[in-house]
Amino acid sequence: MNEKMNSKILRTLPREKAFYFFTSIGNYTGESATSLKEFTDKINEVNVKSLEFHFYRGDFEKWIAEVLEDKELAEQIGTLRKMSPIGEKLKNGLHRILIGRYSRLRSTF
C-alpha cells in the first residue's frame, strides 16, 4: 500500500461524514469520530452497548470501507464478528485491531 493511500485513510473527514455512536435506534450518545485515530480512541471511551449495537449491524465495517475507504481494516473487523464477542472482549478486540492498523499506516510516513 502506498503512502498516498495511507494518508487518505488517515485523513480527517468533514462532520457530515463522521461516525456517530448510538446505543440503539435513534439514541445518539453525543460521541462521534471524524478520523481513524479518533475512532480508535472513541472505541475505548463509548459505552459497550453502543459498540455491540453498531458491531452486529455491520456499521463499523460499512463506515470504514465506504467512508474511510480502508477495505483491509473492514475485513479484519468482519473476521472478528465471526467470533461473536460481546462486552469488554468486543471492546478489547476492536481496539487491538484498530490500534494495530493505525500504527501500521502511520509507520509508512
Next chain:
Amino acid sequence: MKFKNNTVALDATDLRILEALQENARQTYTAIGKSLGIAHSTVYDRIKRMERHGIIKEYTAVIDAERAGAKNIIAIMTIFTDPKESDKVAEKLCEAPQILEVYTSLSEELLIIAKVVAENQESLHEFIASSVAPLPGVLRIRTSMITKKFKETRFSIANNPKQLTFIKEKSNK
C-alpha cells in the same frame, strides 16, 4: 374583535364561530348562523375578518393514515442541544419532510422535542444518524418510538374553557 398589543381579542360570537368551524369546516355560513342564532352575513363577515388577520390559518383535511394504508412508524425525538445553537437546530429540523412537529423546551437543559415519521426503524435510524446527529450544536438524542395511540386531538377553542369564559365576561361588559 378588538386589537390590543398586537393580538386580536375575540368576542364570544367569534369563538362560537371558530368552535363550529373546528367541528366541521365544510358547513355553510347559513348552517353556522342557524345553529348560533345569528345572520349568515354576520358569520361571513367575521370569518373573512378572522382569515384576514390570520386567526383562521387554513382549512385542511384530517386523514387517518392507518386507514389509508400507510404503515409508517412515528417517533418522538428529544434532542439535547447547545443553547447557542438550539434555534438553528430547530429551524434545520423544520426543513426535513420527515419531521412533523418541532418544539423547544427548557427543563434542566435546553431541549428540542420533535415528532418524526419514517417508513421503518432502519430508515428512522438512517435519518437521525445522517441528518440530525451531524447538526452543529446537537449534544445527544433520545428517541422513543410510539407503539400505541390513546388520544390525539388538535387544539380547539373548546379545549380551553377558561379562556372562553374570560373573553365572554369581557365581551359582556
